[in-house]
Amino acid sequence: MIEQRKPIAVAEAVQRVMHYAYQEKIEIVPLHQAYGRFLAEDIAADQDVPAFNRSPYDGYAIRSIDSEGANAEQSVVFQVVGEIGAGYVYDGIVDERQAVRIMTGAMIPQGCDAVVMLEITQSFEQDGQSYMSLKRQVQAGTNISYKGEDIQKGAILITKGQYINPGVVALLATFGYPQVTVFKKPIIGVIATGSELLEPDEALQVGKIRNSNAYMVMAQIERAGAAAKYFGQLSDNLELCIEAVKDALQEVDILITTGGVSVGDYDYLPAIYKAIGAEVLFNKVAMRPGSVTTVAARNGQLLYGLSGNPSACYVGFELFTRPIIRTAFQNPQPHLRREQARLGADFPKPNPFTRFVRATVSFDNGQLTAVPCGFDKSSAVSSLEGANAFIVLPGGSRGYEKGMQVVVLLLEDMQGSEWPWDKIEKSYKS
Ligand SMILES: Nc1nc2c(c(=O)[nH]1)N[C@H]1C(S)=C(S)[C@@H](COP(=O)(O)OP(=O)(O)OC[C@H]3O[C@@H](n4cnc5c(N)ncnc54)[C@H](O)[C@@H]3O)O[C@H]1N2
Numbered sequence: 432m433i434e435q436r437k438p439i440a441v442a443e444a445v446q447r448v449m450h451y452a453y454q455e456k457i458e459i460v461p462l463h464q465a466y467g468r469f470l471a472e473d474i475a476a477d478q479d480v481p482a483f484n485r486s487p488y489d490g491y492a493i494r495s496i497d498s499e500g501a502n503a504e505q506s507v508v509f510q511v512v513g514e515i516g517a518g519y520v521y522d523g524i525v526d527e528r529q530a531v532r533i534m535t536g537a538m539i540p541q542g543c544d545a546v547v548m549l550e551i552t553q554s555f556e557q558d559g560q561s562y563m564s565l566k567r568q569v570q571a572g573t574n575i576s577y578k579g580e581d582i583q584k585g586a587i588l589i590t591k592g593q594y595i596n597p598g599v600v601a602l603l604a605t606f607g608y609p610q611v612t613v614f615k616k617p618i619i620g621v622i623a624t625g626s627e628l629l630e631p632d633e634a635l636q637v638g639k640i641r642n643s644n645a646y647m648v649m650a651q652i653e654r655a656g657a658a659a660k661y662f663g664q665l666s667d668n669l670e671l672c673i674e675a676v677k678d679a680l681q682e683v684d685i686l687i688t689t690g691g692v693s694v695g696d697y698d699y700l701p702a703i704y705k706a707i708g709a710e711v712l713f714n715k716v717a718m719r720p721g722s723v724t725t726v727a728a729r730n731g732q733l734l735y736g737l738s739g740n741p742s743a744c745y746v747g748f749e750l751f752t753r754p755i756i757r758t759a760f761q762n763p764q765p766h767l768r769r770e771q772a773r774l775g776a777d778f779p780k781p782n783p784f785t786r787f788v789r790a791t792v793s794f795d796n797g798q799l800t801a802v803p804c805g806f807d808k809s810s811a812v813s814s815l816e817g818a819n820a821f822i823v824l825p826g827g828s829r830g831y832e833k834g835m836q837v838v839v840l841l842l843e844d845m846q847g848s849e850w851p852w853d854k855i856e857k858s859y860k861s
């Protein structure tokens with residue numbers, strides 16, 4: 432008898448998967464390898480930045496009081512008693528009508544409370560002594576970068592679970608972290624199934640196709656921040672597949688297979704799950720593409736049975752695997768970022784299931800516009816290259832028209848969202 436599968440709502444399916452959140456682990460990496468990872472500790476400022484009052488300009492450090500009375504007609508002359516570049520400290524005391532030639536970044540000498548820019552001064556030599564004259568009165572505090580003006584000691588700067596972007600790297604360097612504690616990348620195994628599959632280096636044969644899913648999914652795994660481990664492609668042979676899946680599970684945190692999850696004679700994933708004692712969390716989701724997406728669990732380990740159809744496989748990964756990866760980094764916003772956009776083209780095909788249309792979003796006069804990027808079948812491979820978002824079209828009996836407001840989920844974004852699945856309602860109005 433043909434198995435009848437009961438589709439569940441996308442949000443329900445995501446929830447079921449999220450109960451199996453992968454147990455995070457940490458590791459220490461050198462700072463120059465920290466970019467793109469997720470921080471595993473809070474970082475607090477153990478010092479002020481800057482740590483001392485410093486000059487923001489090249490010029491002269493003076494006591495502002497000595498500039499009193501200086502104006503266009505009358506200049507005040509200072510004796511230049513020293514010179515300091517960034518990294519050096521003037522260790523004398525600056526006295527009345529004395530100035531120290533100072534460079535950007537150098538510490539303000541004791542006694543000085545202002546810096547005058549080189550451009551508003553005139554320098555001259557007399558009797559072997561350097562002088563500077565000034566035709567402007569300056570206030571105390573002029574051109575001083577104060578200790579702690581950027582960051583104050585004790586401030587929590589970056590928190591556990593935060594994505595390490597170049598700015599975070601700068602902070603880590605500033606506060607002396609040559610090694611950074613980050614969350615370990617979960618290892619995600621990938622197996623492609625199907626007797627029709629050829630590897631990319633093989634010549635096409637009649638009736639066969641090249642395996643694009645495995646490589647696409649490995650790239651998606653890396654984009655999500657995890658590490659991919661490829662176990663190759665398997666022909667549709669049940670015994671062989673059972674052994675391969677069992678073996679792979681020993682070496683990975685999570686296992687993804689592509690293909691073989693529907694009801695075809697050679698769709699062996701349901702039988703494989705049964706044979707290895709994995710509990711199926713769901714095997715039909717009310718979505719297109721990717722309705723056959725199946726997720727199973729065995730001893731706390733998740734097995735993703737993604738569809739063989741490339742677009743369905745891609746969508747299944749982004750909705751159900753990506754958030755688990757981000758949870759392994761204790762990232763508080765593990766799901767795809769949700770935004771509102773204007774539909775940039777008609778989408779006339781109705782469907783009872785929620786659609787995830789591969790789309791290009793761009794800014795159009797300050798407003799996000801989402802345009803479907805091509806051939807929309809689940810089997811499509813061409814509509815993935817231009818996709819930086821999914822347009823989420825709730826199921827219904829009518830299509831959608833250009834100009835309507837739609838929900839989009841962003842694929843290339845690092846911010847993510849906490850839970851994008853609430854209130855995605857049917858709306859035929861713009
Ligand atoms: N009678 C039914 N037939 C199908 C149903 C259904 O409900 N009843 N569902 C359809 C839907 S929806 C999808 S999606 C596919 C899912 O198929 P499977 O996940 O079982 O995948 P396969 O049968 O192995 O392959 C489907 C398709 O994808 C190609 N493929 C497979 N692996 C790769 C790969 N690594 N790289 C590129 N392309 C791949 C494969 O050649 C097939 O063309 O089932 C529908 N059928």
Ligand code: MOO
Pocket residue numbers: 718719720721722723724738740742743809810
């Ligand atoms: O699982 Mo299918 O993608 O709905 O065409």
Ligand SMILES: [Mg+2]
Pocket residue numbers: 690691692693694695697698739
């Ligand atoms: Mg099939």
